[in-house]
Amino acid sequence: MTTSAGLARALALVMASRPDEALRELATLPASEAVQPQAWYLRTAALSQLERWAEAADAARQGLAAGGPDPDLLCLLAGAERELGRLETAERALLDGLAIDPQHVDLLCGYARLCLQVRQLDKAAKLVERAAALDPHAAPVYAIRVQLAYAQGDDRTAQQIAREFVAEYPEDARAHAMLGSTSALRGQVHAADSGFRQAASAEPTVNEYAEAALETRILEHPLLIPVRPFMRFGTIKTWVAAVVVLYGLRMLGLRALSFVFALVWLALCVYSWVVPPLVRRWMTRRWR
Amino acid sequence: MTDDLFTPTIRTPTAPATPPWRPESIVYPAFFGGALAATVLGAINAHRLSLGRGPVLAIVAAGLVLFAGRVAFAATIGGNTGRIGGIVAGLLTWGVVNAVQRKPFRAYLQNDWQPASLVGPGILAAIGSLIVEVIVIAVAR
Numbered sequence: 007m008t009t010s011a012g013l014a015r016a017l018a019l020v021m022a023s024r025p026d027e028a029l030r031e032l033a034t035l036p037a038s039e040a041v042q043p044q045a046w047y048l049r050t051a052a053l054s055q056l057e058r059w060a061e062a063a064d065a066a067r068q069g070l071a072a073g074g075p076d077p078d079l080l081c082l083l084a085g086a087e088r089e090l091g092r093l094e095t096a097e098r099a100l101l102d103g104l105a106i107d108p109q110h111v112d113l114l115c116g117y118a119r120l121c122l123q124v125r126q127l128d129k130a131a132k133l134v135e136r137a138a139a140l141d142p143h144a145a146p147v148y149a150i151r152v153q154l155a156y157a158q159g160d161d162r163t164a165q166q167i168a169r170e171f172v173a174e175y176p177e178d179a180r181a182h183a184m185l186g187s188t189s190a191l192r193g194q195v196h197a198a199d200s201g202f203r204q205a206a207s208a209e210p211t212v213n214e215y216a217e218a219a220l221e222t223r224i225l226e227h228p229l230l231i232p233v234r235p236f237m238r239f240g241t242i243k244t245w246v247a248a249v250v251v252l253y254g255l256r257m258l259g260l261r262a263l264s265f266v267f268a269l270v271w272l273a274l275c276v277y278s279w280v281v282p283p284l285v286r287r288w289m290t291r292r293w294r
Numbered sequence: 295m296t297d298d299l300f301t302p303t304i305r306t307p308t309a310p311a312t313p314p315w316r317p318e319s320i321v322y323p324a325f326f327g328g329a330l331a332a333t334v335l336g337a338i339n340a341h342r343l344s345l346g347r348g349p350v351l352a353i354v355a356a357g358l359v360l361f362a363g364r365v366a367f368a369a370t371i372g373g374n375t376g377r378i379g380g381i382v383a384g385l386l387t388w389g390v391v392n393a394v395q396r397k398p399f400r401a402y403l404q405n406d407w408q409p410a411s412l413v414g415p416g417i418l419a420a421i422g423s424l425i426v427e428v429i430v431i432a433v434a435r
Contacts, residue, residue, distance in 0.1 A: 039387050091405075093413055096302040102302050125306055125401040157404070159396050246385070251377055 010039050014050045023209055025052035044072030050082045075225055077110045078105040084116050090122070094122055111137045115146040122157045130154055141255040152184045157193075164188045172201075179209035185219060190225075192236035198222045224286050233278045309391035312343040314402060315412040322384065323412070324388035326421030328380035328427050329364055333357025335412070335419050336391030342410075343402060349394045356390040364427070369434040380427060 010034045012192055019028035029052050039045060046069025053062035066083035070076065080103035087096035097120060103113045114137035121130035134154050137147050138151025148171035155164035165188035171181040202219035209215055224230070226238065235244045248271050255264035319337065324332035336353040364383035403409075 093304045093306040094302075097302050101300055101302060108297065108300070120304055123401065123404045125398060126303060127397070129303060130298065136299070153404075155432055157400050158398065159400065241318065242385070242388075244427065245321065245325055249378070249381055 025055035320430035324384040329383040331423035332387035
């Protein structure tokens, strides 16, 4: 199949995450080209980037009807079906694709993602292992490994893999966003903020990154400095530390000091509940 | 190619009728209200996450044991140690709740479903739990 100039332009636009323009380009193709499998693939990819999942699934199905089963298109169909919440249909598409190409890394990662969603962590881990053996440095492999570690409750490993992901793909918005969110989980506000800001600047059109960047911007506000220990060490450790100090002072016979500490602690708790929502409201109003 | 991994296992989960709370958030009512608050909220939340009978029983068993320990401690040697026993028992119960619910809750979030707010139920549970605890300790003494 030779690629026409129009299709090549659409492909470049999809790769550059400019789905609106890609769809316009695809709409101008002559009828004979517009129904080619590659045109359907690009249409599906562009609609997926726009998160118009129902239309993306339709486009994928039309492409499959026009060109026969194709692992890449089945992978996009599975993604759209998953977003639509039809997980069994998504699984069928993935398995159809894997029946054609059992070593398709994207399909393996997509299937693992689906398993995570329904709490089948063991199966997800096996699929990830297989994908990682095939292509350890593929971007989707890094991404699914971060998600797997997160689902397993291992935030430290998740952040570590996200760091490797960023090191391997410094231009990838998703890598930065993942480093941002795993850092946020571990209460590392600066790292989280920088991750989301780099993601937002690499992919300015993705709302999710911009919103996350705004969210961590809020956490970095000077008024929230007193709340940092809660985020950095986690609520439980901060509380345990406070209780230890409180009763330590009491056991040492320093009742007055212990009372003052209790008051300060209470004030800090009230502060940590009241101030963050206020700062958020104030900052979002200023920026929108 | 016959491959165990490539046999279908997915069933579309249905969103729970009432969304669960964040297991991490239960630490607040657990701290203020003690083991009973953590047990009640943890058990309800396990049900909302449709965790089945085992985890609910584990939470209830741990919570009741810790509550009994807390009462025994207060009624015997812990004369004027105030709330510390209640706090420790509450936090330990929360530890069990969080250990059981952390992963299922993350899977829940992967479906793009939202958690419910714990503010109202949390305050209610903490106050209720405190009242019960005070009464039971008074009776035990």
